Amino acid sequence: VQLQASGGGLVQTGGSLRLSCAASGRSIRNAVMAWFRQAPGKEREFLVAIFRSGGNIIQRDSEKGRFTISRDNAKNTIYLQMNSLKPEDTAVYHCAASYSAILSSVRSASAYGYWGQGTQVTVSS
Secondary structure, eight states, rough: OEEEEEEEEEETTTOOOEEEEEEEOOOOOSSSSEEEEEESSSEEEEEEEOTTSSSOOOOOGTTTEEEEEEETTTTTEEEEEEEEGGGGGGGGEEEEEESSGGGGGGSSSGOOEEEOOOEEEEEEE
16 A cells, blocks of 8 residues: 655644545555654654544544544545644654554554655644
C-alpha cells in the first residue's frame, strides 16, 4: 500500500488543520492506521491509532480533546482533525499502516510497515 499525506500548512496558534492520508494499491479496511509526528531534532512520536472498524482508538493523553482521528474505508483514507493548535505541535506529520499490529504494539513505529511521506505543520505564535 502507498500512503499520501496532505493538508499540512502554516497556521496561527489556536487554529485548526485537517490532515488526510490517502491510500492506494491496497485496501486499508483491515489495517490499523496511525498518525505520528517528528519535530526537528526530535524522535518520531506516536499520536493516535485507529483500528480496523474505527471503534477502537488509542491516543496519547496530551492531544486528547484537540486531535481527532477518523477513517473512511470506502475512500481508503484516514484523517486527523487538529484543533487549538500550539507552536509545540509544529512537526512533520506522518501516517502509517499496519496489517498486523496488535493493541500492545500500536504506539511503536516499528509496528507499521507502511508510511506516508509526511506533511509539514507549522504553528506560529
